[in-house]
Amino acid sequence: MKAYECDVVVVGGGPGGSMAARYCAEGGLKTIMLEKKAEIGAPLRCAEGVSKKWLQEVGIEPDPAWICADMVGAVIRSPSGHTFKLDESKAGSEVGYVLERHLFDKALARRAAEAGAQILMRTSATGVIIEDGRLAGVKAKSMGEEIEIRAKAVVAADGFESQVARWAGVDTSLKLNDICSCIQYRMVNLDIDPEYCEFVIGGSIAPGGYLWIFPKGEGIANVGIGVMGTRCKNADPKVYLDKFIASDPRFKRAQSLEVVGGMVSTCPGLDCAVADNLVIVGDAARIIDPVTGGGICHACRTGMYAGKVLVEASKKGDFSKSALMPYEKMWRDRMEDKLYRNWMAKERLAELDDETIDELVKLVSGSDIGEVNVYNLLKVIKEKFPKVVEGFEHLI
Amino acid sequence: MKVNVDRCLHCGGCVGSCPFNAIFLNDYVLEFDSRCTGCGRCVNLCPVHALALEGKP
Numbered sequence: 001m002k003a004y005e006c007d008v009v010v011v012g013g014g015p016g017g018s019m020a021a022r023y024c025a026e027g028g029l030k031t032i033m034l035e036k037k038a039e040i041g042a043p044l045r046c047a048e049g050v051s052k053k054w055l056q057e058v059g060i061e062p063d064p065a066w067i068c069a070d071m072v073g074a075v076i077r078s079p080s081g082h083t084f085k086l087d088e089s090k091a092g093s094e095v096g097y098v099l100e101r102h103l104f105d106k107a108l109a110r111r112a113a114e115a116g117a118q119i120l121m122r123t124s125a126t127g128v129i130i131e132d133g134r135l136a137g138v139k140a141k142s143m144g145e146e147i148e149i150r151a152k153a154v155v156a157a158d159g160f161e162s163q164v165a166r167w168a169g170v171d172t173s174l175k176l177n178d179i180c181s182c183i184q185y186r187m188v189n190l191d192i193d194p195e196y197c198e199f200v201i202g203g204s205i206a207p208g209g210y211l212w213i214f215p216k217g218e219g220i221a222n223v224g225i226g227v228m229g230t231r232c233k234n235a236d237p238k239v240y241l242d243k244f245i246a247s248d249p250r251f252k253r254a255q256s257l258e259v260v261g262g263m264v265s266t267c268p269g270l271d272c273a274v275a276d277n278l279v280i281v282g283d284a285a286r287i288i289d290p291v292t293g294g295g296i297c298h299a300c301r302t303g304m305y306a307g308k309v310l311v312e313a314s315k316k317g318d319f320s321k322s323a324l325m326p327y328e329k330m331w332r333d334r335m336e337d338k339l340y341r342n343w344m345a346k347e348r349l350a351e352l353d354d355e356t357i358d359e360l361v362k363l364v365s366g367s368d369i370g371e372v373n374v375y376n377l378l379k380v381i382k383e384k385f386p387k388v389v390e391g392f393e394h395l396i
Numbered sequence: 397m398k399v400n401v402d403r404c405l406h407c408g409g410c411v412g413s414c415p416f417n418a419i420f421l422n423d424y425v426l427e428f429d430s431r432c433t434g435c436g437r438c439v440n441l442c443p444v445h446a447l448a449l450e451g452k453p
Contacts, residue, residue, distance in 0.1 A: 045407060124422075160412040161421070173415050176437065181409065183443040229413075229441045237443050261443035263409030 002147045006030040006118075008310055009138055009151040011125045011164045013040045016282030016299030016306075017157030018108035019058065023307020024155075025115035029314055032149055033109070033117050034140055036124035041105030045262040046296070047184060047222050049197055049214045052096035054297040058304045066104040067097045068216045072195040078361035079202030079354040085365075098197070098214045098222070099296075108300075123147070125158070128167040135168050135277040153277045153319045155306055157299075160263055162284035170275055172286075176229050177347075178267035180209045180293060183237045184224025186258035191250045192221055200244070201349070202357045207231035208350040209293075211244055223251075226264060226293055228350060266290040268343045273331065274324040279306040287331060290343040291374055298335060305330040337395060342374055344392040352388070360385065397428045397438075403446035410438035410447065 006029075010021045013035030021033040037043075048068070055062055076084040113119055123142035128135055129150065137150040156164035165172050190213075192198075198213040205211055208228025215221045225241040232240070245251045265286045273285040281287070282299030289298070309327040313319050352360070360381060367380045378396045382389045389396055404426060411419045418431035419438065439447045 159408075161408040162412060163417070163420075166417050172412075174413060176441075179413050179441060181441050181443045183405075229437075236445050238445075259405065261405035261407035261409065263407070263413055263441060263443075265412075 002142075002145065004032055004147065004149040006032045006149065006151050007314060008032075008153050008155060009034065009149045010117075010155040010157055011138060012157035012159060012284070013037075013109055013119065013121075014105060014157060014159060014282065014299060015108055015296050016284070016303040017155065018105065018112045019300045019303025020155045020157060020279070020281055020306040020310075021112035021117040021119075021303075022108070022115045023304050024310050025112060025117040027307065027311030027314075029311060031112075031117040032151070033112060033119045034123045034125060034138070034142075034149075035109075035119065035121050038122050039102070040109045040121075041102035043258075043260060044101045045260050046101050047212050047214050047224055047293075048099045048101050048216075049212070049222075050096055050099060050294070050296050054301065058297075058300045060108070060300065062097070063107060066100045066107055068100045069098040069194065071096060071098065071197050071215075073197075075193075075196050075198045076361060076364075077198060077200040078358045079200075079204050080358050082358055082361045082365065084361050085196070098216055125164055128154070128164065135275070138164065152314070153279065153310055153324075155303075155310070156278060156280040156284045157282055157303065159283045160265060162280070165270075165275075165278070165280045165284060168275060168278050170270070170272075170278070170280065172270065172284075174265055174267065174286075178265055178290075179229045180226035180264045180266050181229055181237050181261075182209075182224060182226040182264060182293075183241055183259065183261045184222055185241070185245075185256035186216075186220070187223045187245075187251070187254045187256050188220050189253040189255055190215075190219045190221050190223075191252070192219070194218075201361075202354045203231070203352075204354050205244060206237075206240055209237075211241065223254075228266075231350065264288060264293040264295070266293065266343070266346055268340045269331075269336070272328060273302075274321055274328050276321045277319045279310065279324055279327055281306050285331075287335065287339070289339060290346040291349075292342075298339075301334060302327075302331050338375075341378070341392055341395040344395070345374065345378060345389070348388050348390075356385070360388075397432055397434070398448045398450045399426045400446045400448070403444045405444055405446070407443065410442060413441050414438060
């Protein structure tokens with residue numbers, strides 16, 4: 001059996017994994033990143049919408065090569081067709097670019113490679129190596145061949161499926177209420193506004209979730225839906241998405257070139273995303289915005305934090321849980337309040353009936369909101385519909 | 397558990413949502429091991445209804 005030795009093995013070559021690998025390698029650690037698929041960034045399981053502000057924070061320069069479309073705003077549509085249009089001056093940090101994820105992910109992986117990380121493609125982790133009760137690496141299958149990668153620390157960047165953390169003994173189980181099932185078509189021949197991302201909400205449209213139309217230029221868009229598992233027994237997201245597409249004249253000539261499925265966790269993140277010799281990043285750690293389901297910026301941030309903390313840990317030669325706890329503090333300080341608040345908001349919004357959502361959308365479209373983001377929207381809602389924010393008013 | 401391979405999108409959502417770590421996605425093939433209790437969570441969550449409890453209509 002082929003054996004590798006390194007300081008850090010990163011399982012998963014998505015944004016979180018590549019950022020972790022890059023920052024580990026830049027810090028001088030011998031780093032190996034595993035990607036189970038045959039191509040980084042494909043097939044994608046993502047709506048590809050991101051905000052703009054965070055890119056600088058994590059050391060990524062915006063590059064036209066992977067920016068597919070620049071959004072000037074967003075539209076929120078209620079079940080009976082009321083819309084709330086946010087232009088660029090008001091849209092704030094919640095809209096930005098629609099990416100080409102297959103190129104974006106490769107650009108991040110390339111930065112990891114340039115920093116010195118080794119990348120093993122078509123290599124899926126099959127288990128972890130435990131030695132003297134400690135996590136000592138991962139077992140994997142690389143192009144069909146069994147291999148072992150011994151490492152001082154493991155980064156679990158294996159997304160929603162996250163098996164690495166489970167194998168290492170971390171409880172990653174989710175409540176049914178905290179999972180959204182998603183399906184998305186890449187559609188062409190659409191008669192849509194190419195500069196606005198659209199979000200359609202309401203129980204009759206997308207129970208417990210929302211439907212999105214993210215334009216990619218020339219009548220092309222990612223059209224998808226996420227629905228809460230508990231709220232649509234015996235009716236899959238595809239039924240809701242197909243129903244919406246059939247009812248909207250903008251989709252009259254639409255054809256789909258790609259169909260992808262997936263699930264998103266919509267809860268506040270793992271209780272603890274580190275363990276002895278283990279750091280869990282991005283979707284694998286459930287660090288996702290529970291309202292939008294957005295995970296790219298969180299994956300990139302946590303990947304960077306993981307890399308920086310592992311570099312520090314290696315200076316002391318200590319990869320124990322307590323030595324890795326700075327990672328836990330970093331991501332919580334940066335994101336926990338917002339994620340928790342949005343989780344509470346998601347829980348409440350999922351309970352509202354369509355009439356109330358119509359009222360809400362009418363209310364916010366008539367309000368003078370400065371920069372529009374989830375926070376400012378909740379502030380307006382708090383004034384007129386205090387019940388919606390009951391229990392987490394202190395975070396608004 | 398029965399997998400309708402013609403519907404499965406290989407998204408891996410069932411893998412991550414299984415409370416018993418009983419599902420594996422190996423090279424575009426879903427496998428269930430003996431830990432599967434037939435709880436049906438994956439059946440309800442699958443975005444394209446590719447899963448069914450065996451022996452049930």
